[in-house]
Amino acid sequence: xxxxxxxxxxxxxxxxxxxxxxxxxxxxxxxxxxxxxxxxxxxxxxxxxxxxxxxxxxxxxxxxxxxxxxxxxxxxxxxxxxxxxxxxxxxxxxxxxxxxxxxxxxxxxxxxxxxxxxxxxxxxxxxxxxxxxxxxxxxxxxxxxxxxxxxxxxxxxxxxxxxxxxxxxxxxxxxxxxxxxxxxxxxxxxxxxxxxxxxxxxxxxxxxxxxxxxxxxxxxxxxxxxxxxxxxxxxxxxxxxxxxxxxxxxxxxxxxxxxxxxxxxxxxxxxxxxxxxxxxxxxxxxxxxxxxxxxxxxxxxxxxxxxxxxxxxxxxxxxxxxxxxxxxxxxxxxxxxxxxxxxxxxxxxxxxxxxxxxxxxxxxxxxxxxxxxxxxxxxxxxxxxxxxxxxxxxxxxxxxxxxxxxxxxxxxxxxxxxxxxxxxxxxxxxxxxxxxxxxxxxxxxxxxxxxxxxxxxxxxxxxxxxxxxxxxxxxxxxxxxxxxxxxxxxxxxxxxxxxxxxxxxxxxxxxxxxxxxxxxxxxxxxxxxxxxxxxxxxxxxxxxxxxxxxxxxxxxxxx
Amino acid sequence: xxxxxxxxxxxxxxxxxxxxxxxxxxxxxxxxxxxxxxxxxxxxxxxxxxxxxxxxxxxxxxxxxxxxxxxxxxxxxxxxxxxxxxxxxxxxxxxxxxxxxxxxxxxxxxxxxxxxxxxxxxxxxxxxxxxxxxxxxxxxxxxxxxxxxxxxxxxxxxxxxxxxxxxxxxxxxxxxxxxxxxxxxxxxxxxxxxxxxxxxxxxxxxxxxxxxxxxxxxxxxxxxxxxxxxxxxxxxxxxxxxxxxxxxxxxxxxxxxxxxxxxxxxxxxxxxxxxxxxxxxxxxxxxxxxxxxxxxxxxxxxxxxxxxxxxxxxxxxxxxxxxxxxxxxxxxxxxxxxxxxxxxxxx
Numbered sequence: 001x002x003x004x005x006x007x008x009x010x011x012x013x014x015x016x017x018x019x020x021x022x023x024x025x026x027x028x029x030x031x032x033x034x035x036x037x038x039x040x041x042x043x044x045x046x047x048x049x050x051x052x053x054x055x056x057x058x059x060x061x062x063x064x065x066x067x068x069x070x071x072x073x074x075x076x077x078x079x080x081x082x083x084x085x086x087x088x089x090x091x092x093x094x095x096x097x098x099x100x101x102x103x104x105x106x107x108x109x110x111x112x113x114x115x116x117x118x119x120x121x122x123x124x125x126x127x128x129x130x131x132x133x134x135x136x137x138x139x140x141x142x143x144x145x146x147x148x149x150x151x152x153x154x155x156x157x158x159x160x161x162x163x164x165x166x167x168x169x170x171x172x173x174x175x176x177x178x179x180x181x182x183x184x185x186x187x188x189x190x191x192x193x194x195x196x197x198x199x200x201x202x203x204x205x206x207x208x209x210x211x212x213x214x215x216x217x218x219x220x221x222x223x224x225x226x227x228x229x230x231x232x233x234x235x236x237x238x239x240x241x242x243x244x245x246x247x248x249x250x251x252x253x254x255x256x257x258x259x260x261x262x263x264x265x266x267x268x269x270x271x272x273x274x275x276x277x278x279x280x281x282x283x284x285x286x287x288x289x290x291x292x293x294x295x296x297x298x299x300x301x302x303x304x305x306x307x308x309x310x311x312x313x314x315x316x317x318x319x320x321x322x323x324x325x326x327x328x329x330x331x332x333x334x335x336x337x338x339x340x341x342x343x344x345x346x347x348x349x350x351x352x353x354x355x356x357x358x359x360x361x362x363x364x365x366x367x368x369x370x371x372x373x374x375x376x377x378x379x380x381x382x383x384x385x386x387x388x389x390x391x392x393x394x395x396x397x398x399x400x401x402x403x404x405x406x407x408x409x410x411x412x413x414x415x416x417x418x419x420x421x422x423x424x425x426x427x428x429x430x431x432x433x434x435x436x437x438x439x440x441x442x443x444x445x446x447x448x449x450x451x452x453x454x455x456x457x458x459x460x461x462x463x464x465x466x467x468x469x470x471x472x473x474x475x476x477x478x479x480x481x482x483x484x485x486x487x488x489x490x491x492x493x494x495x496x497x498x499x500x501x502x503x504x505x506x507x508x509x510x511x512x513x514x515x516x517x518x519x520x521x522x523x524x525x526x527x528x529x530x531x532x533x534x535x536x537x538x539x540x541x542x543x544x545x546x547x548x549x550x551x552x553x554x555x556x557x558x559x
Numbered sequence: 560x561x562x563x564x565x566x567x568x569x570x571x572x573x574x575x576x577x578x579x580x581x582x583x584x585x586x587x588x589x590x591x592x593x594x595x596x597x598x599x600x601x602x603x604x605x606x607x608x609x610x611x612x613x614x615x616x617x618x619x620x621x622x623x624x625x626x627x628x629x630x631x632x633x634x635x636x637x638x639x640x641x642x643x644x645x646x647x648x649x650x651x652x653x654x655x656x657x658x659x660x661x662x663x664x665x666x667x668x669x670x671x672x673x674x675x676x677x678x679x680x681x682x683x684x685x686x687x688x689x690x691x692x693x694x695x696x697x698x699x700x701x702x703x704x705x706x707x708x709x710x711x712x713x714x715x716x717x718x719x720x721x722x723x724x725x726x727x728x729x730x731x732x733x734x735x736x737x738x739x740x741x742x743x744x745x746x747x748x749x750x751x752x753x754x755x756x757x758x759x760x761x762x763x764x765x766x767x768x769x770x771x772x773x774x775x776x777x778x779x780x781x782x783x784x785x786x787x788x789x790x791x792x793x794x795x796x797x798x799x800x801x802x803x804x805x806x807x808x809x810x811x812x813x814x815x816x817x818x819x820x821x822x823x824x825x826x827x828x829x830x831x832x833x834x835x836x837x838x839x840x841x842x843x844x845x846x847x848x849x850x851x852x853x854x855x856x857x858x859x860x861x862x863x864x865x866x867x868x869x870x871x872x873x874x875x876x877x878x879x880x881x882x883x884x885x886x887x888x889x890x891x892x893x894x895x896x897x898x899x900x901x902x903x904x905x906x
Contacts, residue, residue: 389698390696390697390698391648395652395698396653397653399652399654400653400700403629403654403730404629408730410729410730412728412730413701413728413729413730416700416727416728
């Protein structure tokens, strides 16, 4: 498939009339949509809890978990009547068990009040006017910031010569994606390294002339005013990670499922949360991915031939602001996000603006790779959306849901499809990963140091004092050269991508890498000292950036 | 009987037995490649010494099999499996279910190289189980396998037996159970497809060794020693290839191992037995009319273990016997000297 770097093309919106945008249509019928979500969630929950007793038990469990959440992890975005609502649910449940028949509400009715509440809470509130406003603030603001940084003068704020396009390289077959977005519904699945990813992706989507995508944003982000404003206007729906009860999860999945059925392009971060280790996601969350498969089945059953396409996207940064705290959490094995308060990098609007400034002004280059599109079964698709199987034969994707000529509901089968899809996405992430000079030198630097202490386990190794760790520049550059060539071979085999920076002389590559690698951390992952040797100021961070190239067996080739 | 039509590809002895089992519950189309065999089956209504059930129709057209049967059981030797899948692939769709009964491995080697070539290298990249070959070559996703103590001759005589249908899809397991189950044939389900495939493959190594022990004239103590030590080796190899321990201690693992390691009906057992009596491998293979998968499996697995740097003493020693650099007797002496003093260390 055609592959190009694209810095100049201006893409016209594929749907110029914003009233035609699926997300606008959805928001116009917001109340109706919420009712649909609630209704369908109820039938889905009742399929799982198929007796009265088990349903009541589930409601009891939900109420109990919600009580705990209210006590232990209250957030400012939580509605004021949270406590009273659940107290009331308790009363109603009590009534059922103590006076069967005489209760004011049946279990089904109680369930409905809960799904109604959840559906309302999850639903986004897209407004075209604020979308336009937020978007222009974003691009205008960032472009001005870029100028200021470029000229080094405050007056740069008033020029608009440099644009985000100079900073952000988008590669991949962009026309293909635009074509597909006209022919079906896109589910975009990016890697997730930074909280800025969603802003960046939002910008990319607009640049490509695609209508806004809906996506599930952590409710915690709505605690922060600036984010809340942007998110609400960009089509986000709210995902509350504190709520792990079945009723909530089914309602959330149904929201996504129905929105996709209605043709809303969607964005999931399939890794669930930001990668703690700095490596590309190996395990994906299957809940939301599964909703795409459910939506496809529903489309087919409703005689709607509209197909759903999965587009993997890989983001590459030289610098991830959150790296120190992420790797710290990773090393402490705190992978599970339970009732945690969001990292302080984002705790106030002021800090965010400061961060955005740093992010867009100092960051040298960000690359965004749009991967090849697939159907939900991991087959590549062509521009018209035909799935391509072995020997370039077309596959009818309906067949995946058929048995003896009929559509068959089979939850376990669809779970297997979801597992297969997530495996394929992980493969595509690796293929579309673009090696930046900074990642290459971090990888070589870390592996060389690690080789010097084969007897230490990782944790003891990471505890070594940094000032004792030195690498001879000659050795370092030889190893960089060696791995560079191996990476080129892998690129030729279609297993990875390289950035233009990699195609320089090894000395220049190292220079560029050192200049960019984790550049705004207080302690730098790699530096060249006065005598010309390579040192690290933070082994943890070096490990973090090194992890970006894990999963290719490059380890064997260093040292 | 349901009105269902199912396909069987491959009319060797196991393929024929599978077709006969299926024929009790469905209409069966049995495919054979050789036109000679087809004519013979049509004329005599027997094959490999078994009568063909009246519900079996002989078929020489893969396109028809694929067109009329949503569920197909491929039972062809591993060496021809990939080719068969390539021929079948153009006619099958994602709604097809394939449940194979082949207990061997597939290797992809560079053009012109054979598995006997000294430079042939085997890694997880080029050694595949049959389910992986199906995925490589076709759009089929509903894949399962059959494994267990299923000596064709005994099933053919309607002696009681059981098998395992493994698949990650519940619906495939259910389908296999409904189609195969009968008064004298029990069918268990297992979700670990790769693990179950590997047990079937790896047990052939031990069956061959067991035949050799028996060929030397040794009795039950020796066999029991081999079976239990052999199981340990199977588990190590199986884990390295991506299976789980659980598969190995079930019917398809221990069960099949005990059956094939004790039976003169087993082809792999026969190869070992005749080797011990001094016959040459090439003569033995030539005189057998069906493939003993164990021979190739040993060659592949020996080099596979070498590549990943772990020990598989029984397999390594058998490899030397197969290549003629060691006699069966020396092999046994060698194995008895290995200082392995831990009984179970894999759980």
